[in-house]
Structure formats: structure tokens, C-alpha cells
Amino acid sequence: MMDLERLLRSQGFGSRRETRALIWAGRVGVDGCVCEDPQARFDPEGLVFAVDGVEWICRKFAYLALNKPAGYECSRYPAHHPSVYSLLPSPLLARGVQAVGRLDQDATGLLLFSDDGSFIHRCTSPRKLVPKVYQVETRHPVDDRQVAALLNGVQLHDDPQPVSATACVRLRERCVQLTVTQGRYHLVKRMVAAAGNRVEALHRLSIGGLRLPESLSAGQWMWLDATEMALQALGA
Numbered sequence: 723m724m725d726l727e728r729l730l731r732s733q734g735f736g737s738r739r740e741t742r743a744l745i746w747a748g749r750v751g752v753d754g755c756v757c758e759d760p761q762a763r764f765d766p767e768g769l770v771f772a773v774d775g776v777e778w779i780c781r782k783f784a785y786l787a788l789n790k791p792a793g794y795e796c797s798r799y800p801a802h803h804p805s806v807y808s809l810l811p812s813p814l815l816a817r818g819v820q821a822v823g824r825l826d827q828d829a830t831g832l833l834l835f836s837d838d839g840s841f842i843h844r845c846t847s848p849r850k851l852v853p854k855v856y857q858v859e860t861r862h863p864v865d866d867r868q869v870a871a872l873l874n875g876v877q878l879h880d881d882p883q884p885v886s887a888t889a890c891v892r893l894r895e896r897c898v899q900l901t902v903t904q905g906r907y908h909l910v911k912r913m914v915a916a917a918g919n920r921v922e923a924l925h926r927l928s929i930g931g932l933r934l935p936e937s938l939s940a941g942q943w944m945w946l947d948a949t950e951m952a953l954q955a956l957g958a
């Protein structure tokens with residue numbers, strides 16, 4: 723059991739003073755009723771509460787999927803474009819959610835966020851080879867030689883070992899679906915360049931077993947549950 727004031731703090735609704743003020747002002751509801759007692763105790767597991775009429779479910783850890791639009795940087799302190807963090811509501815930022823891996827400013831698609839440090843570490847560890855699937859639009863037609871090069875391994879400037887895609891399916895003349903397991907800086911762009919082509923647009927379709935839901939439009943985010951995230955972390 724946890725008192726309401728502490729519960730709200732754990733979910734990113736401010737300091738002790740701020741959460742008390744919210745509760746005393748009658749702005750917090752639990753299970754459909756206004757609760758004005760900061761010390762009222764509840765079982766936090768799955769508790770539904772509302773702040774200013776917006777419903778939240780109490781979660782030990784936050785796991786989110788965002789459909790990243792083009793023109794946003796994955797940094798908290800972006801240099802030239804707005805931050806992807808500006809697309810998330812403030813309680814989630816206050817909880818300290820972080821992007822799990824990154825997408826380039828001009829790339830779009832599935833981006834995960836969490837405040838579960840061990841999950842973020844598992845997903846981003848270079849030893850954990852989580853497959854990521856990208857739809858890649860290219861400047862030039864993709865020929866058989868380029869597909870073979872991507873599958874057999876291409877040489878990048880900063881690595882003596884060739885890097886290969888685990889799958890490369892031509893979808894259209896200038897579009898391939900590419901699966902890579904590493905998460906290095908500009909990896910797909912550099913691989914496609916090394917194969918003799920150029921990336922014009924990059925869209926991430928999935929990470930591990932987790933696909934970008936078609937219902938999620940660019941700029942929108944959604945909650946993911948812990949089961950989905952466990953599947954994702956296993957690369958299932």
C-alpha cells in the first residue's frame with residue numbers, strides 16, 4: 723500500500739509539496755472519486771487515477787512507443803530541431819523516461835522510451851543483438867549486387883570487420899526492407915553508402931518482436947505493457 727501523495731510523486735506529478743497541493747485542490751481522483759486526503763492509502767499496482775480529469779494507470783516502470791516524425795532530434799538538448807521529448811507529456815519527462823537507442827533527426831518510425839534502467843541497458847548493450855527492421859528509400863535503383871553486398875557484409879571506415887544485414891528484401895525499385903542487429907551511429911546510411919547507393923528516407927518498422935502499430939500516427943506515443951517489453955528485449 724502507498725499513500726496518494728507518494729504515489730503521485732512516483733508517477734511524475736511533482737514534489738511532495740506539489741502533489742499535496744494538487745490533492746488538496748480536489749484535482750485528483752481515484753477509481754472515479756475525488757480524493758482530497760494526501761495520506762489516503764491505495765494498492766498502487768494497476769491503480770487508475772485522474773489528474774485534472776486525465777486518467778493514468780499507476781505503473782512501476784514506464785514503457786512507451788513513439789512514432790517519431792522527421793525533423794526531431796533524439797537529444798534532450800537538441801541543437802537544430804525540436805526534441806522528441808517535447809512530444810511526451812510532462813509527468814513522463816519528470817519520471818525520467820529516456821529514448822532506448824536513437825534515430826537520426828531525419829529518420830522516422832518506432833522509437834522506444836523507458837525509465838527502467840536495466841531494460842534500457844539490456845536493449846542498448848552492444849552484446850545484445852536486437853534485430854531492427856528499417857524501410858529504406860534509396861536515391862538510385864537497388865540492384866542485385868547491392869543486395870548481395872548488404873547481406874554478405876560491407877566495409878565501414880571505422881571498423882575492419884565487415885557489417886552485414888541479416889535480411890534485405892527489395893520492396894520496390896528504390897526501396898528495401900533491411901534488418902540489422904547493431905545500433906551504431908548512422909549505421910544503415912553508412913551501410914547503404916558502402917554498398918554504392920544513398921539513403922533518401924529511413925523508417926524504423928520494428929525493434930525485436932515489437933512492430934510500430936499502424937494506428938499510431940507520426941508524433942503520437944502509446945503505452946506498452948511489461949510483457950510486450952520483455953518480448954522485445956528477448957528479440958522475439
Ligand code: URA
Pocket residue numbers: 824825826827829907908909910911912924
Ligand atoms: N541507421 C541510420 O543510419 N540512422 C538511423 O537513424 C538508424 C539507423
